Amino acid sequence: MKQLIAANWKMNGHPDWASKVRQLAKLVPAPSAEILICPPHLILDTLSAAADETSIAIGAQDCSEFSAGAHTGESDAALLAEIGASYVILGHSERRAAGETDARVKAKAGRAIEQGLRPIICVGESLAQREAGSAVSVVGAQLQASLPDGGEFDIAYEPIWAIGTGKTATVTDIAEMHTAIRDMVGETPRILYGGSVKPANAQEILGIMNVGGALVGGASLEMESFATIVQAAH
Numbered sequence: 001m002k003q004l005i006a007a008n009w010k011m012n013g014h015p016d017w018a019s020k021v022r023q024l025a026k027l028v029p030a031p032s033a034e035i036l037i038c039p040p041h042l043i044l045d046t047l048s049a050a051a052d053e054t055s056i057a058i059g060a061q062d063c064s065e066f067s068a069g070a071h072t073g074e075s076d077a078a079l080l081a082e083i084g085a086s087y088v089i090l091g092h093s094e095r096r097a098a099g100e101t102d103a104r105v106k107a108k109a110g111r112a113i114e115q116g117l118r119p120i121i122c123v124g125e126s127l128a129q130r131e132a133g134s135a136v137s138v139v140g141a142q143l144q145a146s147l148p149d150g151g152e153f154d155i156a157y158e159p160i161w162a163i164g165t166g167k168t169a170t171v172t173d174i175a176e177m178h179t180a181i182r183d184m185v186g187e188t189p190r191i192l193y194g195g196s197v198k199p200a201n202a203q204e205i206l207g208i209m210n211v212g213g214a215l216v217g218g219a220s221l222e223m224e225s226f227a228t229i230v231q232a233a234h
């Protein structure tokens with residue numbers, strides 16, 4: 001399977017940013033990796049229209065575990081798929097910090113798969129957990145409790161202390177964790193790395209064994225920078 005280079009725009013964007021999708025398509029007309037942009041839900045349909053006839057996929061940043069109904073403020077997976085999403089990020093640490101549980105991530109993943117979305121399930125340890133030597137067991141427990149029972153999905157390993165901080169995990173840390181995750185989940189899911197991925201370190205990170213792509217935050221907001229990361233994939 002191709003590596004997946006995913007942009008998580010978080011709460012950044014504007015309908016005008018459709019132009020960024022067109023710019024990216026021009027910068028990387030024949031990418032060797034799969035490209036995904038996950039914009040805020042409010043502009044997902046606009047971005048999806050801009051991505052039409054390009055090889056860029058559009059994804060959501062979360063979805064509800066419920067079907068349509070009395071769930072104020074939630075995003076229905078069926079509707080996200082309808083307006084152009086093919087992926088959904090689930091269990092990002094910024095949502096886990098706001099109370100998202102493993103059980104809820106698992107329920108959301110089940111619902112997403114049912115509606116034709118491919119979940120990217122995020123896991124990762126805090127700095128305190130890494131320093132205590134429990135990074136692998138923390139991530140293992142998250143995986144056990146939050147992965148769906150079937151269907152196709154990807155995993156993103158994002159050490160919390162490396163997100164938006166400019167600190168990247170070392171090659172050894174990434175290799176050890178990705179190998180541990182691979183041993184836990186088997187051959188199928190891609191295992192993306194996320195946490196301060198940027199043009200300067202992308203090639204090295206994407207070359208590590210068992211790294212199936214990258215989930216990029218800050219460096220995905222400018223298309224020149226994101227395109228360089230896409231070009232570093234294999």
Ligand SMILES: O=C[C@H](O)COP(=O)(O)O
Binds near residue numbers: 162163194215
């Ligand atoms: O979802 C993306 C991650 O949170 C990484 O963000 P970052 O590249 O800004 O560190």
